[in-house]
Amino acid sequence: MAKSRSFRLTKWACYILLTIMAAIWLLPVIYALTTSFKSQSDVMQTGFRLLPASWIMDNYVRVLSNTSSAPIVRWFFNSLFISTTHTLLMMVFVSLAAFGYARMDFKYRDTMFFTILAISMFPAVVNIIPNYMIVHKLGWVNTPLAVIMPGLGGVGNVFLVRQFMQGLPKSYDESARMDGANDFTIYFKIILPLIKPVLIVTSIFSFTGSWNDFLWPTIVLNNVDQLTITAGLQLLQDIYGNYMVIGQLMASAFLAMIPTSLLFIFAQKYFIESLNLNTGIKG
Amino acid sequence: MENSFDNDNTQHKNRKGIKFKQWVFIGPHFIFFVVFILFPMIYGFYASFTKWNLIGSPSWVGLENYEAILMDPTSSFYSQFRNGLVNTLIFVAGTVPLQVIIPLVLAVMLQHKGVKGKGFFQAIFYIPGLISVTAAALVWLLIFNPRLGPVNNLLGSNVTWAVNQPYAWIIIFMMTLWGAIGGNMVIYRSAMSGISNDLYEAAEIDGATSFVKFFKITLPTIKFPLLYTIVMSTAAAFNVYAQPLMVTSGGPEQSTFVLMMYIRNLAFGQGQSVAGMAAAMSILLGIVIVIIAAFQFRLMYRSSK
Amino acid sequence: MNSIKKIILGTASLSLGLIAGCGNDDEIVMWTPLTGEDGQVMDQMIEEYNSTDPEFPVSHVVTPDLYTQIYTVMNTGEGTPDLSIIHADRVQGFVELDMVEPMDDLMNTHDKLNSDNYIEQAWDAGTVGDTQYTIPLDIHSNVLYYNKDLLAKYDAEKFLDDNVVTFDEIMSLQGKLDEGQYAINNSLISWVLLAETVNLGGNISDEDGNPTIDTPEMHEAMEAIVEVEKAGLMTPNGEDGFAMFQGETVLFSSDGTWSSLAHDMVEDLNYGMTNIYAFDNETFHNRGSSHLFSMLKNEERSDEKEEGIADFLTWINENSITWANAGQIVASREVYESDEFKEYPQSFFTSSQEELDSLLIFDYEYYGYVEAAINLYINDMLYGNISIEEGLANAQNEVEDLVAQGHGADINIEAEEDAE
Secondary structure (H helix, E strand, C coil): CHHHHHHHHHHHHHHHHHHHHHHHHHHHHHHHHHHCCCCHHHHHHCCCCCCCCCCCCHHHHHHHHCCCCCCHHHHHHHHHHHHHHHHHHHHHHHHHHHHHHHHCCCCCHHHHHHHHHHHHCCCCCCCHHHHHHHHHHCCCCCCCHHHHCHHHHCCHHHHHHHHHHHCCCCHHHHHHHHCCCCHHHHHHHHHHHHCHHHHHHHHHHHHHHHHHCCHHHHHHCCCHHHCCHHHHHHHHCCCCCCCCCHHHHHHHHHHHHHHHHHHHHHHHHHHHHHHHHHHHHHC | CHHHHCCCCCCCCCHHHHHHHHHHHHHHHHHHHHHHHHHHHHHHHHHCCEECCCCCCCEECCCHHHHHHHHCCCCHHHHHHHHHHHHHHHHHHHHHHHHHHHHHHHHHHHHCCCCCCHHHHHHHHHHHHHCCHHHHHHHHHHHCCCCCCHHHHHHCCCCCHHHCCCHHHHHHHHHHHHHHHHHHHHHHHHHHCCCCHHHHHHHHHCCCCHHHHHHHHHHHHCHHHHHHHHHHHHHHHHCCCHHHHHHCCCCCCCCCCCHHHHHHHHHHCCCCCCHHHHHHHHHHHHHHHHHHHHHHHHHHHHHCC | CHHHHHHHHHHHHHHHHHCCCCCCCCCEEEEECCCHHHHHHHHHHHHHHHCCCCCCCEEEEECCCHHHHHHHHHHHCCCCCCEEEEEHHHHHHHHHCCCECCCHHHHHHCCCCCHHHECHHHHHCCEECCEECEEEEEEEEEEEEEEHHHHHHCCCHHHHCCCCCEHHHHHCCCCCCCCCCEEECCCCHHHHHHHHHHHCCCCCECCCCCECCCCHHHHHHHHHHHHHHHCCCECCCCCCHHHHHHCCCEEEEEEEHHHHHHHCCCCCCCEEEECCCECCCCCCCEEEEEEEEECECCCCCCHHHHHHHHHHHHHHHHHHHHHHHHCCEECEHHHHCCCCHHHCHHHHHHCCHHHHHHEEECCCCCHHHHHHHHHHHHHHHHCCCCCHHHHHHHHHHHHHHHHHHHHHHHHHHHHHHHHC
16 A cells, blocks of 8 residues: 555656756746747837737748848758768767777777877867868868768767666677677677667767857858858857847747757657667566 | 678687777777867867967967966966866856756656656757757846846846856856756666666565665666766866856856856957967866866776775 | 768768869958848848959858957968958957058059048058058947937936037936936946047057056046946946847947847837947047958969959949948948938938047057956946956956967067068
8 A cells, every 4th residue: 555655656746846847947948939939129128028919920031031141941951961971970980989998808998998088078179270270181171071070089979878888788798709799790789779779869969969069160161052050040140249139049049959859859759769678678 | 801800709819800800999980089189189288388379380388378377376367267267166066966966866757657748858858958058048148137037027036146146156057957957868868778677666576665766776777877977067067168158258256257268268269369378278177177087987986886 | 891881981972072162263252250130231232242243253251250260271371261351459460460461552553442532540440550451341339329218208308419428417317217217328338438548538558569457547437437337327237238228228328330220120219329428528439440351361362363352342432331231330431421321320420520530449459358358347347346446457467468478479470570
């Protein structure tokens, strides 16, 4: 009796806490969204109200209608190509490297990993100049390669996937080796399927990170037609802090996040499926 | 290619195989690491011993930059570094624990069998992280705006948040957590998926409470991913820059002026760049981050033994 | 392994396929920091120019982080734009670092490009020694907006009669305003402080090029502004003064000319423009900056292309009325004297010689440091978190430290120049 009561209590406690947290987390999003449908006078003059006095599409129209200098559709496809390619390459590089650092035996493996991790933790503010020089030497300026490639050297994702691989029992590899499997088979057939959830997470992170980057693309892509959407929308916002049309800024922020939100919602389906699958195998 | 992998794995006798096969796995990433992280970092390290305005070539000054930052109390770089570092530490202390605990609690609750709508809740906690920092800062400033915002209007409060402490920090913390918990939450969710339900059920039969189950089963299983989130959230927090810049511009009295704001102002602020000094401050900040990360690693490994 | 190779090769070839033709010898590549509305107006103007079928059409590249980008390309020496728009306070530094070409050749062949045809201060901002390094596009200046309805309500319209609102006039509103209403906001307050300092005979640098922030003049100017705040007439700390002006709770707003574009979007906001407030109606200044066309050093720029650039700048001189749509004061005499320009509110500043003289552009090499340091302390000084003495002394100290840093590099370049 007591046990089942405490179980139900927990479930409802979960719901209550989740709902409260969700409400707090959602309020600013809704406020931002409704603000994107407000006129400048509405934002500035009518005290606090969540909903616009009258709903207007002006902010979206103004952001989208400036096609002379802002080929938004083109930017969108540039971003899609760049972020997708970056993410696919990242998945390959990261899962391979993480496997190497987590599940292979070689001399100085951990020393080497911790060294590259430590190096990658130094803030890279002035490094933008040497980075540009390298990309320039490689002849990548004004090509998508300049934004796809440099990020692949990052250590964060390798670290994440490595941590997950470390959590898997050694006995999996050992029994596979007894059956004559080589490293590559173990990587591909045994380890990869087991870390599917975190691979999905990593791909969401990579895609979002690549999609949202704005400083680097504007440095290496001087051709308006080649810009990414996040960098491109940056050009439409005024740099003077004092001249702000708040509704327009919100509108462009929402336009820019549509693809990443869709990706998340789409990937989430597989993510949750893969979570259930995993529990199924081992449970 | 395929043959080289064959049969030399179970026994480490083929020396050549042992020496080189790991490079097939770590090599591709390592090349990119060397070209795009290591080389620029070495250049940055070199720049920290120079005066450099980013235009010409750097001119060597030895330890001068470090001396000004660390030993010369009359230098404004000395006071900027101290103030920036203290404020950054406040930010780290104020956000990192919550950036770990809140998503962990959420993930545990979403893990609960009886809870429906997991995808819905998960999306709500994740999506704020996708909004650009500029737009996010504007929304939070509107929310805490003394005249226009809901907080003061509903609470009947008179506080001007962004210019008074501790309220200025509170807005910055709120906004940061709002955007940052989603990532860690999905990491914990994937980590917890590896836990077998049998374990929990067995524990329940033994009469274990939720707390016991969390500390005895959940935490040990996810310790490696947990370490990742702690280390990386800390490193990211040390690099904080956009939130204080947008919300408070570093005020009041530079009490939210974090180190990365000083570094960026020196390198890419108004007027000629002082990149050598900025590089030296970056290196010092990097050393702090690495020391703290090493400390976190040690602590986690020791406690897990 | 094969599949990985395929992915990599496939991606690489796809990427190469996407590389469009960039860098064209037949066009003038121009970089500008003009994001937002400004960039669109510039695009429109360039479209007009290109439709005249010039030998070298102009291709406009907006970059939100212009100076970072200039640093990166100057470092590699390649990819330097043919033409770029920079701000007035960058010229001295760029010349000192030998980054910009003189405009002499262009001026020799195109007589429109001549000091007589531009607002004096905008032209002078590009003069270093006797050499002209830039051709001006505009001045964008500090301006005092006023809310006509609120002025009528408080019988303050008489403040405007001599075109200068004085500190005394503002102070006379003390105790007369409804709760929640204020006389003046704190937008661009550091620009106001600089103008007041000059009104009192001060400056930000001495003859030797040393920064002068901690001076009696700036101290007095700051004190006068603080007094307005202490009288409860300035919008409170932490309030968005720009928003409050648009929300019609403040009579005056010291803002930039470009903000009129945003003000126009607020229905029922009945506003006008006048000079930044001053101590008396004789001496007044409006601190501004200027967008200037410049040619960054680039060996590959051909003489023919320079000719094309001169053609473009001449066309701008004759046709930049479009630029008035960005809310800026167009620098070309032909334009600002035209009837068309008089339709724009910012023509207030070109309406008389006295107004033209009030435009104040700093060309001090280290202006950027000065403004940043003042910005860092002004809010805390204004609202009494720190004393004026402390704020100005700290700002002075910081700028001196930064200037000392710069000198290491400067000395080298000067030595090189001497050798030549």
